[in-house]
Amino acid sequence: xxxxxxxxxxxxxxxxxxxxxxxxxxxxxxxxxxxxxxxxxxxxxxxxxxxxxxxxxxxxxxxxxxxxxxxxxxxxxxxxxxxxxxxxxxxxxxxxxxxxxxxxxxxxxxxxxxxxxxxxxxxxxxxxxxxxxxxxxxxxxxxxxxxxxxxxxxxxxxxxxxxxxxxxxxxxxxxxxxxxxxxxxxxxxxxxxxxxxxxxxxxxxxxx
Amino acid sequence: xxxxxxxxxxxxxxxxxxxxxxxxxxxxxxxxxxxxxxxxxxxxxxxxxxxxxxxxxxxxxxxxxxxxxxxxxxxxxxxxxxxxxxxxxxxxxxxxxxxxxxxxxxxxxxxxxxxxxxxxxxxxxxxxxxxxxxxxxxxxxxxxxxxxxxxxxxxxxxxxxxxxxxxxxxxxxxxxxxxxxxxxxxxxxxxxxxxxxxxxxxxxxxxx
Amino acid sequence: xxxxxxxxxxxxxxxxxxxxxxxxxxxxxxxxxxxxxxxxxxxxxxxxxxxxxxxxxxxxxxxxxxxxxxxxxxxxxxxxxxxxxxxxxxxxxxxxxxxxxxxxxxxxxxxxxxxxxxxxxxxxxxxxxxxxxxxxxxxxxxxxxxxxxxxxxxxxxxxxxxxxxxxxxxxxxxxxxxxxxxxxxxxxxxxxxxxxxxxxxxxxxxxx
Amino acid sequence: xxxxxxxxxxxxxxxxxxxxxxxxxxxxxxxxxxxxxxxxxxxxxxxxxxxxxxxxxxxxxxxxxxxxxxxxxxxxxxxxxxxxxxxxxxxxxxxxxxxxxxxxxxxxxxxxxxxxxxxxxxxxxxxxxxxxxxxxxxxxxxxxxxxxxxxxxxxxxxxxxxxxxxxxxxxxxxxxxxxxxxxxxxxxxxxxxxxxxxxxxxxxxxxx
Numbered sequence: 073x074x075x076x077x078x079x080x081x082x083x084x085x086x087x088x089x090x091x092x093x094x095x096x097x098x099x100x101x102x103x104x105x106x107x108x109x110x111x112x113x114x115x116x117x118x119x120x121x122x123x124x125x126x127x128x129x130x131x132x133x134x135x136x137x138x139x140x141x142x143x144x145x146x147x148x149x150x151x152x153x154x155x156x157x158x159x160x161x162x163x164x165x166x167x168x169x170x171x172x173x174x175x176x177x178x179x180x181x182x183x184x185x186x187x188x189x190x191x192x193x194x195x196x197x198x199x200x201x202x203x204x205x206x207x208x209x210x211x212x213x214x215x216x217x218x219x220x221x222x223x224x225x226x227x228x229x230x231x232x233x234x235x236x237x238x239x240x241x242x243x244x245x246x247x248x249x250x251x252x253x254x255x256x257x258x259x260x261x262x263x264x265x266x267x268x269x270x271x272x273x274x275x276x277x278x279x280x
Numbered sequence: 281x282x283x284x285x286x287x288x289x290x291x292x293x294x295x296x297x298x299x300x301x302x303x304x305x306x307x308x309x310x311x312x313x314x315x316x317x318x319x320x321x322x323x324x325x326x327x328x329x330x331x332x333x334x335x336x337x338x339x340x341x342x343x344x345x346x347x348x349x350x351x352x353x354x355x356x357x358x359x360x361x362x363x364x365x366x367x368x369x370x371x372x373x374x375x376x377x378x379x380x381x382x383x384x385x386x387x388x389x390x391x392x393x394x395x396x397x398x399x400x401x402x403x404x405x406x407x408x409x410x411x412x413x414x415x416x417x418x419x420x421x422x423x424x425x426x427x428x429x430x431x432x433x434x435x436x437x438x439x440x441x442x443x444x445x446x447x448x449x450x451x452x453x454x455x456x457x458x459x460x461x462x463x464x465x466x467x468x469x470x471x472x473x474x475x476x477x478x479x480x481x482x483x484x485x486x487x488x
Numbered sequence: 489x490x491x492x493x494x495x496x497x498x499x500x501x502x503x504x505x506x507x508x509x510x511x512x513x514x515x516x517x518x519x520x521x522x523x524x525x526x527x528x529x530x531x532x533x534x535x536x537x538x539x540x541x542x543x544x545x546x547x548x549x550x551x552x553x554x555x556x557x558x559x560x561x562x563x564x565x566x567x568x569x570x571x572x573x574x575x576x577x578x579x580x581x582x583x584x585x586x587x588x589x590x591x592x593x594x595x596x597x598x599x600x601x602x603x604x605x606x607x608x609x610x611x612x613x614x615x616x617x618x619x620x621x622x623x624x625x626x627x628x629x630x631x632x633x634x635x636x637x638x639x640x641x642x643x644x645x646x647x648x649x650x651x652x653x654x655x656x657x658x659x660x661x662x663x664x665x666x667x668x669x670x671x672x673x674x675x676x677x678x679x680x681x682x683x684x685x686x687x688x689x690x691x692x693x694x695x696x
Numbered sequence: 697x698x699x700x701x702x703x704x705x706x707x708x709x710x711x712x713x714x715x716x717x718x719x720x721x722x723x724x725x726x727x728x729x730x731x732x733x734x735x736x737x738x739x740x741x742x743x744x745x746x747x748x749x750x751x752x753x754x755x756x757x758x759x760x761x762x763x764x765x766x767x768x769x770x771x772x773x774x775x776x777x778x779x780x781x782x783x784x785x786x787x788x789x790x791x792x793x794x795x796x797x798x799x800x801x802x803x804x805x806x807x808x809x810x811x812x813x814x815x816x817x818x819x820x821x822x823x824x825x826x827x828x829x830x831x832x833x834x835x836x837x838x839x840x841x842x843x844x845x846x847x848x849x850x851x852x853x854x855x856x857x858x859x860x861x862x863x864x865x866x867x868x869x870x871x872x873x874x875x876x877x878x879x880x881x882x883x884x885x886x887x888x889x890x891x892x893x894x895x896x897x898x899x900x901x902x903x904x
Contacts, residue, residue: 089774092300092716096723099304100516102383103312104727109387111394121400125407139383143376150297165898168767175726175763179733186735192745199749274373300508307512308724310591311520317595319602329608333615347591351584358505482581508716515720518799519728525803527810537816541823555799559792566713690789 090167091153097171098146101178105138108182130188133267138181140270141204142174148211155234156218157226166214173207184263197255197262204266205252208244215241298375299361305379306354309386313346316390338396341475346389348478349412350382356419363442364426365434374422381415392471405463405470412474413460416452423449506583507569513587514562517594521554524598546604549683554597556686557620558590564627571650572634573642582630589623600679613671613678620682621668624660631657714791715777721795722770725802729762732806754812757891762805764894765828766798772835779858780842781850790838797831808887821879821886828890829876832868839865 109131112124149170156163180200187196218224219234247269255262317339320332357378364371388408395404426432427442455477463470525547528540565586572579596616603612634640635650663685671678733755736748773794780787804824811820842848843858871893879886 089715089719091297093719093723093770093774095297095301096304096720097727099301100308100724100727101730102379103305103308104730106309106312106383106386107315107731109384111387111390113394121395121403125403136380139380140376143379146301147372147376150301164771168764168771168898171726171767172760172763175730176733178730179735182735186737187745195745195749274376299505303505303509304512307509308516310587311513311516314517314520314591314594315523317592319595319598321602329603329611333611344588347588348584351587354509355580355584358509482584507713511713511717512720515717516724518795519721519724522725522728522799522802523731525800527803527806529810537811537819541819552796555796556792559795562717563788563792566717690792 087153087156087159090159090164091150094149094153094167094171095146097174098142098149101174102139102142102146104178105135105142105181108178108185109135128185131185133263134181134185134188137263137267137270138177140274141266142177144270144273145174145207145211152215152218152237155226155229155237156224157229158224160224162217163214163224166210166217170207170210170214173203173210176203177207188259188263193259194255197259198252201248201252201255201262201266204269205245205248208241208248212241212245295361295364295367298367298372299358302357302361302375302379303354305382306350306357309382310347310350310354312386313343313350313389316386316393317343336393339393341471342389342393342396345471345475345478346385348482349474350385352478352481353382353415353419360423360426360445363434363437363445364432365437366432368432370425371422371432374418374425378415378418378422381411381418384411396467396471401467402463405467406460409456409460409463409470409474412477413453413456416449416456419452420449503569503572503575506575506580507566510565510569510583510587511562513590514558514565517590518555518558518562520594521551521558521597524594524601525551544601547601549679550597550601550604553679553683553686554593556690557682558593560686560689561590561623561627568631568634568653571642571645571653572640573645574640576640578633579630579640582626582633586623586626586630589619589626592619593623604675604679609675610671613675614668617664617668617671617678617682620685621661621664624657624664627660628657711777711780711783714783714788715774718773718777718791718795719770721798722766722773725798726763726766726770728802729759729766729805732802732809733759752809755809757887758805758809758812761887761891761894762801764898765890766801768894768897769798769831769835776839776842776861779850779853779861780848781853782848784848786841787838787848790834790841794831794834794838797827797834800827812883812887817883818879821883822876825872825876825879825886825890828893829869829872832865832872835868836865 110128112121112128180196180203183196184193184200187193215237219229219238222229222234225234247265251262251265251269254265318336320329320336388404388411391404392401392408395401423445427437427446430437430442433442455473459470459473459477462473526544528537528544596612596619599612600609600616603609631653635645635654638645638650641650663681667678667681667685670681734752736745736752804820804827807820808817808824811817839861843853843862846853846858849858871889875886875889875893878889
């Protein structure tokens with residue numbers, strides 16, 4: 073392996089490759105989540121298997137929440153890159169940091185699924201909300217870096233839309249931090265907040 | 281992570297990214313199915329290994345059925361997107377719901393493979409057919425949303441072909457529901473129906 | 489899920505999506521092979537770990553052979569699709585059958601790695617060579633279907649090159665069948681043939 | 697499977713497919729790293745789970761180092777392919793060799809994570825640094841092959857930038873070889889060198 077030769081700002085084709093690579097990482101991370109759903113072993117007997125499957129409900133909930141959250145992150149990521157048209161080394165690094173967060177998601181998901189309703193659930197919930205908090209912060213950093221003085225934006229990017237995105241993204245970190253804090257008080261409340269945030273961000277909002 | 285800024289209808293380039301992301305998810309989900317094929321442990325002795333491999337036949341059948349079903353879903357998905365040319369938030373959500381179903385398929389597949397011919401097979405068959413029923417319903421929702429008043433279709437999309445697709449897709453949910461219902465009567469009949477549906481949808485049909 | 493609406497011959501853009509989906513499946517199948525390389529457990533002590541790692545040599549050989557074979561298949565697949573420019577339902581099915589073979593490769597690879605030099609190695613070698621034989625046959629079917637009367641080829645596809653490919657591909661099935669047959673006589677000879685075939689096909693050959 | 701029909705130099709579209717396939721492999725390899733992060737089993741009790749998670753720190757460090765290293769390799773790979781515009785059989789083989797190295801990375805990563813601070817750590821560190829040394833060598837081979845007499849480069853590729861890349865890449869093999877050698881003296885020093893190299897290559901450098 074060599075070293076990254078710096079090329080201050082690269083042409084629009086460059087962001088196409090970043091998007092393609094990121095799409096790949098998002099697609100794989102979202103699909104790997106299913107590996108956390110385990111087939112109950114030796115639960116023979118119809119009612120036994122059904123009961124064993126139902127007993128795994130935290131696994132399904134974690135799967136759904138993480139799926140929704142990664143899905144929303146993908147929608148956001150590719151919305152941003154309809155506005156971002158140039159790339160530099162810092163953007164590549166921030167995007168890599170974001171992808172690091174995305175590829176990590178299956179781990180806290182498995183952690184929550186394994187420890188919910190058992191002792192240790194607080195630690196699992198903290199790691200889960202903490203991961204999303206960090207990702208939300210990196211998302212803001214990436215966007216603010218790209219749109220600072222229109223640095224890397226499409227020349228025709230609408231200023232009102234840029235401001236609207238900046239405003240909307242600012243909600244992410246404090247809301248996930250709230251979920252992180254809630255985990256100290258009530259683990260179910262913290263997890264429910266993550267579900268609610270995924271649903272909230274998934275719904276279209278005319279005013280945003 | 282921030283929030284999805286709504287952008288009512290997006291240009292044709294937008295569906296290109298949806299297709300690329302969806303292609304990734306389909307490709308990964310279809311390839312992950314192989315992880316359910318387990319190498320028999322400690323089956324030393326030639327005839328023992330052969331017998332151990334043959335005893336796993338439900339695993340291969342489930343692998344083949346799921347492969348065929350995801351493959352057909354991919355063919356259908358990309359056929360639809362030769363006609364769908366615009367995108368909005370609802371289409372993104374419906375497509376995400378569809379991908380949720382696709383990424384989930386390896387789990388019921390593993391479930392059927394583990395419990396066929398054992399007690400619990402009815403539950404496994406119900407989950408398997410149920411998954412495909414839900415996917416078929418979402419496929420119809422996505423298509424009907426997109427083609428309602430030609431909302432998101434290519435301006436040159438042929439009206440006769442649009443009607444033909446709508447008619448053809450309408451068969452999916454009742455047929456998979458039939459398979460779901462059959463599981464209550466006979467598990468083998470239900471699973472055979474899924475195999476037959478995969479084969480049926482895979483064959484070209486001149487009249488459709 | 490609906491049903492595939494037939495669209496006799498589709499425009500060149502259609503093969504672009506087939507290539508993208510196939511590229512995804514090839515890339516995932518080739519990368520999943522690494523999951524068969526297991527970290528030796530509890531082999532503490534430097535020399536112990538080294539010995540445990542070296543004792544796994546069949547695993548590495550199987551990994552390398554399968555990597556090379558899938559890699560060569562990818563190179564061939566995308567060479568074909570520089571000549572194939574149109575698509576129809578039969579081509580989609582043949583391509584799906586080919587991808588089925590490709591996604592299956594990690595399973596016989598794990599089988600050989602687990603049973604080489606143990607009783608049961610003959611069965612493993614037969615499954616391994618058998619898989620590659622079937623893939624070679626499907627590759628020939630796909631190509632011959634596409635180039636029959638220039639059916640789906642690029643209008644400017646060079647007739648001499650088309651004949652050269654047809655001739656070269658004809659070697660695949662008998663050579664892998666030879667490896668399959670050899671497994672009955674000598675397992676090492678059969679596996680060595682697979683390694684040799686991967687190397688042989690990987691080397692450029694001016695006369696082909 | 698057939699055989700690769702040689703086509704001395706292929707048009708620019710050819711490298712697009714190589715890039716797409718390579719992007720897929722990089723994206724999957726980088727995402728599979730998360731599978732090495734294991735949920736601690738039966739660590740019930742909040743402080744127990746926390747302690748069990750913290751005790752896994754080598755796993756996280758190996759995950760981060762490998763993520764950073766594969767990420768930097770991807771950045772480098774796609775920088776090279778903004779300059780490389782034609783392809784031949786040798787480039788395809790060198791690129792396949794590079795991808796072989798990339799897909800292999802999760803294995804030495806898991807090895808280091810499992811054996812750090814235990815007997816056997818020296819062997820693990822040697823395999824880890826050795827893998828990166830080989831990849832660095834292949835990166836240099838690929839680049840030098842492509843730019844020898846401007847063989848496969850974009851006709852407008854800037855000669856000064858080509859020389860700058862050649863110079864910068866030359867640092868890779870000796871630095872990773874240094875890390876390999878250090879493993880004989882001190883395992884922590886060798887691993888720290890790998891972390892430092894990942895950080896060093898990730899930082900933009902104006903003079904390069």
